[in-house]
Amino acid sequence: MRKNYLLWMIFFLSVYQLNAQTYCVPTAGASSQANYLKNAIFSDQGALYYTATAYQAYVDNSSSQIVTSYPGGTMNVHLDFVGSAKSYVWIDWNNDGDFDDFYENPLGPSSYSVVDDLIFIPPSQAAGIYRIRVQSGTSFPNPVNPCGPNNYGNFVDFSLKVEASPSCFVPTTLTSSNITNNSAIISWSAPSTAPGSYEYYYTSSTTVPDASTLASGSSNTTSAPVSGLLPFTTYYYYIRSVCNTSSKSAWSLRGILKTKCDAKTSMFEDFENAVNGPNNADCWDRIILGSGYQTIASGSGVNSSKAMYQSANGAANTTIAVLPTFSNVNAGTHWLRFKARVSSTAGVLDIGYVTNDTDASSFVNIQSINISNTVYDGYEYSVIIPNTVPANARLAVRHGGVPSVNIYWDNVYWEPKPTCFVPTNIVLSNATSATANITWTAPAAAPAMGYDIYYSTNNTPPVSTTAPIITGVTANPYTIQGLNSATTYYVWVRSRCSASDQSAWSNIASVLTLCAPAATLSENFDSYATGLLTNAPCWGRVITGSASANINGTGALSGTRHVLQRSISAGDVSIAVLPEFTNINAGTHSLKLNAYCSVSTGKLEVGYLTNPTDASSFILIQQLNITNTSYTPATGTSEYTVVIPNTVPAGARLAIRDTYATSGNALYYWDNISWAPTQTMNVHDNTVRSEPNLYPNPFTDVITIANSKNLQSVMIYDASGKFITDIRNFDHTISLKELASGVYLVKMAMKDGTSKTIKAIKK
Template sequence: MKQIYQLFSRETNLRSRLKKISLGIALFLGSNGANAQVSSYGFSQSTGNFTPLTGGNVLATATAAGATAAGLYNIAPIPVTMPFAFNFNGENYSNLVISSNGFITFGATSALNSTTLPLSYVGAYDGAISAWGRSLNSFSNIGGKTGDISTDVVGSAPNREFVIQWKNFRPIYATSISNVYAFSFQIRLKETSNTIDMVYDNGSYALGSSAISGTAQMGLRGETIADYNNRFNATSLLFGNSSIGTAATSTQAFNTTAATPGMPSSGLTYTWTPPSCFRPTKLSSNTPTTNGMTISWQAPTPMPSSGFEVYYSTSATAPDATTVASLSNISGNSVQLSTLTSGTTYYIYVRSLCSVTQKSEWTDALKVETLCGPVSSYYTGFEDSTTGAYLPLCWNRLVSSSLPGTLTTSTTTPAAGAKGIYLYTSATSTYTPSVAVLPELDNLNAGTHWLRFRTRITVAGTGTLQVGYVTNGNDMTTFNLLGDILVTNTAWSLGNDEKIYQIPAGVTIPAGARLALRTANDGKYFYIDELYWEAVPTCFAPSGITSTANTSNSISIAWNAATPIPTNGYEIYYSTSNTSPTASTSPSITGVMSTATTITGLLPLTQYFVWIRSKCSATEMSAWSLDGSSFNTICQPPSLSAVTGATFCSGQTATLSAMTDSGATINWYEDNTIATPLATGTTFTTPALTATTNYWVSSSVGSQGYVGISVPVSTSGNSGVSNLGMIFDAHQDMMIETVDVYPMHASNTTGTITIELRNAGGATLASATENVAVSPTGAYNAVPLNFAVPAGTDYKLVVTAKSTTIGNFIRESGAANYSFPYILSGICTMKDTTTTGFYYYLYNWKVSAKCESPRQQVTATLDAACLGTSEATKKNEIKVYPNPFHDVISISDIANAKSLSVMDISGRVIRKINEVTANSVNLSDLKEGLYILQLTYKDGSISSHKVIKK
């Protein structure tokens, strides 16, 4: 009874997806022969009968000594000649090698006698078929059973089967003579169809009954471990319910007593059916030229009747069944590729055409690079270079074997894209600087081109980058210095990172020499990105774009004129995106003939990026200015309406009022400069006044948000607190309310952290020391700061101290974990870290800002003709004396007095006694002059008295 567990097409589709992973492995290993084919074999499973061999050729038998030791264990692989040619993986074989560990191999190189995992073993055999691949052995004369390995031929030509049998084998290697489980299995190779059967007997105990369990490899392997087709089941699944393996290491679990996963049922048969059209193998190329190469391969057996097709591309994306071939109807096993581009990596694939409609799968990629010829212009962003001790194609990396400098392709915060190059040489003179040799350029002496690139150093100071040439591209000692480039910037910013070098007039570089870069022995760390060898422009971009005045819907800008001054003026492009315009980008503003203009029609509280280019003629434009300069419109505050003052009687309060837009807040201030309001709301009641007093009122709306990495990506920390943190710009007045930190210590649970706000000059503007929780993995803390930050640039928020109970703070050190800038639109931009290559400590900043209208003056006016009855009565009843006085003044009656205030003539309170308990008050500290003594009584009445201090 046949039972199909997997459909051929379904398995093939999954295999195709898994094969793409294997392709990456094959390319990484540099293998051109790892052409996956066994993955194309179909699989089916059935239940029949296990038919043991009754004659045939016994190749190895467990001896009597094996009863107490490891019978048939690690015996030498057994070579066998087959009675017919068998096609495996597209090649015909007449010989195979049998391993006592449950598998066979093909090819001149066999597995070792110690090989136990044939499908994931990286050995060089051509392929393997594994029925029970693991460490195995047999036994002799236990329970009347003895193990052996034998072969036989059954059936008649052309439908014979070559059978390899492992009889009475233990399912795992063991030496016990009291607990012995015996089972048998076969590999059956079928003539003509080239189908493979693996047939199992379920086995039984020859002695004992203790459970035996483990895993084994079942399936096929091609020339490498990237080419596999195997089975998998976990211990929780029946052995007979296996699924397609997902890696060369996939195994099937078994147990001799437990029903799950159990052992193979008697007669369980795995059948592997080859594809009807095999693809070629062993792709190779001759030595490429600058524009061509010859590709060769080994034709499969049988030879495809319609020949082969070739596909090649500069992209690593593999073709599929629908991809149109680059070359078709190739009758031989090689082809010449021509008209290729020099210094380029090509990926080449071949497939068989077995008929007009039947085609094999494409081979895996053969990766070949054409030779590099001299070029007149060049650009690289280093994206195609392999990370590590490599440089791009057509470059030479010259590094000393003794005390060398560093020269690598790096992913650490490049200027653009994902990669750049990194150079460093120790300041010790005995160290040898490494040399980065550029591709060969054929116009070094023409005087028409220059070298342009972006660079930075990692620590403040001055680094010297040397430009020169080598007369031998493989010998760093042939370096000749042309000139030095001084680098002081530590960040990629606003064009300050771009350097240009033009070979001086009169200098002649020898024929065949190549331009090169190296560092001086100055101990500086350099990063280089976006490198060009390009024609010197005749039309130059302006520089130094600045903002002269911003409103809620406009930005006024000015810039330095280009030299020479462009005849047709300037063109401007602006956007809320910092994506640089290209030569084909349409400008936003044209025909600007001066070096200043105003951009209007903008959105309030929005960050804009601005580029300018020169227009030297009707058709000639410069490049756009370097890096979009960033400017921000200010907010659009709500307007005030119906601002109303009030009159009051001396010693009484006044109620002022104002109206504003819905949702806005009204703020009342003591003067026009103090930042903190006295109160908020539509009305404001003054304190008791004795003179006309001015107040100020405004309306505002607030905005709040978060900036920076919200939560850590990394789990590792750093202990440094030497001014480590972030650099940011405040686009308007704002408040940093909280920041998140994650302190770490193996055993401590509490600590303190100090965080400071500093301006661009390094002066400390605010500081906070707060208690924090600590844990081994980094405890979450939202640290309250409430730092007020005026609008400005290049602020630093840094950690400056920690208690000894904190070991580290979580930080980000992998370039993939962070990406500057972090922008809270219209409020602030976190643009860099204080130490390049790291995101330090301060996560998830909570930031708020207030958009406020100009303050308007509102007046509380004293009504001089107003005198309340109660006040007049009290004034007539109460006497203060002597008047004038020297130091002490007396009050005739304080029985019902609640408080006493002493005010100057403007009404400003300079002394207040909240509880009046004595008739005399010492005012000796007052200066000579006129004062108002104001008594407030428990019934709310007020008595005011003018007194003179002598």
């Protein structure tokens, strides 16, 4: 801001009669049209007001937008831009058709997207009309040129009319107070030479009054009451000095006030019609201390709609949302009901009232509400407003800044309180595989017919017409029975005051029932989220070092999920712990799974844990040689079966182990795992069989099958999994001399339906 007058300009500026000039038409916006002058106000002994709703490279308002001042006067400048624009202000003081003389750039460049500054009119400035040019943008050439190009902004021209020093000066500093739904008090500051009286003019139109505009009223002091206003309406008001009957000043810079709304008796507000940003919804107000923040935000409300968003960091940064005026605020018959959530950390909202809607210290708390839920569904809060609230008070919601969290709230009701109140603080505990205990806090007026309970395996909240599963409960705590094991249940409670009068359902609570030992298992992991294996109920994992056992979402055998185990470095152990089985030691069941490894020399170990959290309690039953490097459903070569003996202790948990010591840094994938009865053997088969095998490997023309008694067939595939031949009638040797040299897969199918696949190499 240039506040020092330049004395030598007295000699520099001419005093001849000014003539109209032709000015360059500037070029702008070649690279970006995102930044431009949105609002401008120039004022002294008269004012001009400019508003733009869209980009224009150049706007010439010099003949229609004129501000008046006088030699030695001070012109106030307010500029507001779209985008984070900077600006230059030029004035052609010598009226020579350009802006390249000294002091013809009195303001610039600004650093912010809002400018409030002053321009001093030189004391020797001749009377006349002078061109003002505002240049805005984010980037300017060096040197800056008032003719352009200005590739990242625009230009707007206005005019300054310099007249002889007035005999009657304009009032300043307009303010308003005591605003109601139909009245207000307007005030102003007297000029340095006080007039005999003042006239004021107010209107809901943005049309600026001129010297011929009739005043709305007059005052002998620096304030005046205005009445008969419309509710919730923006008014513009102007003041002028009346020095005598023939001498009046220009109208002042306008003041702006907005009347309050008419008082309501009820309300529902979902903020959908509110404009995004810090301005509040219709008839709402806000009080901000320090860096407290409050705004209407899209995507933050119920069903991702708009919501009120409050953020505060400490008591010095409190933010208060002031609700509309209610004529029945102290009737004692109503309550405030709303939904709220936090982003992560729990927060607190204070529900109370203010006796002065501009003063945070006038807030009186009625009830503090702890909010820990991060979703709206299933959560609603209510506060009964007592009849002790002053009749002129306004309800308010305060975020006091402790703790410092973001809080969102939506769907706000001011409505008659019910006759049957909701129980609160629903807590579920002591879950078993089939039961869970539930407790709640009874409302102040306990319901005559007890409580209803509704539960479901999905979190869709019940409505008033939803039939309860349990009704008329009088015990608190109460045990819910007949639940399924390893299942998440969502639970709600409501008061039953009479057969026709029940409260709303409570906020949601949930519980996961415990696992129950099962007799069978068939699992493909598709219904669980990717991540830790424990995302699958009843499964466990034991990890040492940097090993992992996770549900993976890429490349599953069937569906979209399978398990990935990995041990990365020395000492790593990854153990996937299966659910508990009632018949683990019956000697009648087998564990079957499909698996592959990132290398053809993989080794997985199937066994059991006597302690499902202790890796050292693992007992090996069988090592699986995982030679395939992909799932092969067509050939079955990725399917592995382990018969579980009856020597496994009761209560043990089957487990699949991958250790760095045995397997190295390899990736193991497995899917479609089952626990089912071992297929019945032929009566002539031994009850305990030995695994078949082949030798020599590599071979030349003939392979020998060891332990071939229980074999049904031998199938040969090439390395890609393409079927070559099926050999069924053989002794213990098989001739394969017709095969070319290479790698083959030999699948040995057993009479009991199981199979084993070995990679063989022909020389």
